[in-house]
Amino acid sequence: MKKRYLAVSALLGWLLLIIVLMIISGYVNAEIYFVLGLIGLMVIAILITPIYSRPRYARRLLVVRMLGAALFVALFFEQFLVGLPAISIPLIGAYIPIERVITVATSLVGVVCVFAGAVVLNSARGISAKTLQEALNAGVSVDCRALPRDSMTYYLPPEREGDNILQFIPASATASPQESRDVAYIGGRSLRGQYHVPSGMQLFEMLKRSYSLRLPVREEDVLTAIQEVCEDVLEVADRVVPVRREGYILVELQNYRLLSICTELKQDFPVCCRVHPCPICSLIACMLTEGLGLTCSLEHVHVEPDARSITLYFVFIP
Numbered sequence: 001m002k003k004r005y006l007a008v009s010a011l012l013g014w015l016l017l018i019i020v021l022m023i024i025s026g027y028v029n030a031e032i033y034f035v036l037g038l039i040g041l042m043v044i045a046i047l048i049t050p051i052y053s054r055p056r057y058a059r060r061l062l063v064v065r066m067l068g069a070a071l072f073v074a075l076f077f078e079q080f081l082v083g084l085p086a087i088s089i090p091l092i093g094a095y096i097p098i099e100r101v102i103t104v105a106t107s108l109v110g111v112v113c114v115f116a117g118a119v120v121l122n123s124a125r126g127i128s129a130k131t132l133q134e135a136l137n138a139g140v141s142v143d144c145r146a147l148p149r150d151s152m153t154y155y156l157p158p159e160r161e162g163d164n165i166l167q168f169i170p171a172s173a174t175a176s177p178q179e180s181r182d183v184a185y186i187g188g189r190s191l192r193g194q195y196h197v198p199s200g201m202q203l204f205e206m207l208k209r210s211y212s213l214r215l216p217v218r219e220e221d222v223l224t225a226i227q228e229v230c231e232d233v234l235e236v237a238d239r240v241v242p243v244r245r246e247g248y249i250l251v252e253l254q255n256y257r258l259l260s261i262c263t264e265l266k267q268d269f270p271v272c273c274r275v276h277p278c279p280i281c282s283l284i285a286c287m288l289t290e291g292l293g294l295t296c297s298l299e300h301v302h303v304e305p306d307a308r309s310i311t312l313y314f315v316f317i318p
Helices: 002-025 030-047 055-080 098-123 129-136 201-210 219-233 259-264 271-275 279-292
Strands: 086-089 094-097 154-156 166-170 182-186 189-196 239-245 248-254 295-304 309-317
Touching (some): 154 182, 201 279, 219 279
Antiparallel strands (some): 154 295, 182 189
16 A cells, blocks of 8 residues: 555656656647546545544645645646736736746645655654564464364454454364353354453554544455555555455455564464464454344365465355
């Protein structure tokens, strides 16, 4: 996401440089303004993509978007400004047409817009390495080797506003089934087990508190929020691809920087990742559960060490 905005800023800078050079050389006509106006509308359409993981970041960027919109609207309609009087500048003893003043002014505003956008984007940093490490250490180390291969765990959405997400581990997936006294109703049937706080809850609460994370309602937007959180805020992967498949949601983290966590669980894998996932995988499950309002379960985790990527498969229970 951040790379795309930087690319758009670079494109705007290139277009504005051409405009300024044309103004200096005097080579300006209506056709050029028409083309630039259309390109400007397309650029604005790209820039209005919502940023769910950083609403404060988006508000700052809104100023840049407004300046860009003003620039291209002014340049588009400047071709109709003909026959306007000139203004006198006594200091240099010259008359300058008003349309030329408008063109130069909007061009300067556009240049400021581009540089301001680049500054805003470059000043947006993810969480510190120390904060991320503290959140990762919140994960509980559990010996999963005694668990059955088909063990599963469930993430339950909040029953009331203000409640937190709970992770329910059935008795069959616990080391001491006789101590499982909690009961949860999942998929129309009651299960005995234990309630736990998800290992990713600390990260989830930190994102809400420090980054004002508010999950949208639509599934497509929830997936976009997951992508932005993992790429731009946590910066745990170069590219995150969340997609809907028939019956499940797939989340691929390419060039995953915390792959060592997965390789350390090689003997227990994939049972441990399903029942006691690391805080990052647990965070993604929490975001899906709260955003979609459905019970979620991490069914499978596929690791590709050579490609340094992992793929998570989530299923949902109404």
